[in-house]
Amino acid sequence: MRHFILMSHGYLAKGMASSVEMILGARKDISYICAYVEGNTCVKQEVLRQMESFREGTETVILTDIFGGSVNNELLSLMDKRDVYLVSGMNLALVVELLIRAEDTADTGSIIAECIQSARENMKFCNQALSEVSGETSLDDF
Numbered sequence: 117m118r119h120f121i122l123m124s125h126g127y128l129a130k131g132m133a134s135s136v137e138m139i140l141g142a143r144k145d146i147s148y149i150c151a152y153v154e155g156n157t158c159v160k161q162e163v164l165r166q167m168e169s170f171r172e173g174t175e176t177v178i179l180t181d182i183f184g185g186s187v188n189n190e191l192l193s194l195m196d197k198r199d200v201y202l203v204s205g206m207n208l209a210l211v212v213e214l215l216i217r218a219e220d221t222a223d224t225g226s227i228i229a230e231c232i233q234s235a236r237e238n239m240k241f242c243n244q245a246l247s248e249v250s251g252e253t254s255l256d257d258f
Contacts (some may be wrong), residue, residue, distance in 0.1 A: 179206040210235035
C-alpha cells in the first residue's frame, strides 16, 4: 500500500489535491500539507505525524513543489527511513499518473521514475510544438 503526501509553499498542495479529486474522485491514499501558512512551520513534524497514522508497511511518497526549496530540504532526512520516497517538481500530470498506478505491484522507485519521465514528456511549449508539426501553421488554421 502507498500513501501520497503533497507538500508546497503556500496553498499549491491544497489546490493540487482539489484538482486530483476532480479528475480521479475522492481518495483515501492522498493528503496534503501547505507549509508556512496558518502557523504550519514544522513541515517535517507534520509529515511524521501523518505517517504515524498509516498502516504498517505503507510506503510514503512525498511530492514537493521545488527541488532545493525549504519544504523539500527539510524532508531530505526522511529518505533514510525505509519506504519513504521524496520527489520534487510536483505537477498535476505527475500526481495523477502516480495515483493511477498506486496499486501497481512494481517497485515504487521504478514507478516514480517512469511517472517522472511521462510527466516530462507531457510538458510542452505549445507554440513551438505547433510550429514544428504544422510548419508555422497558425491557430487560426484550425
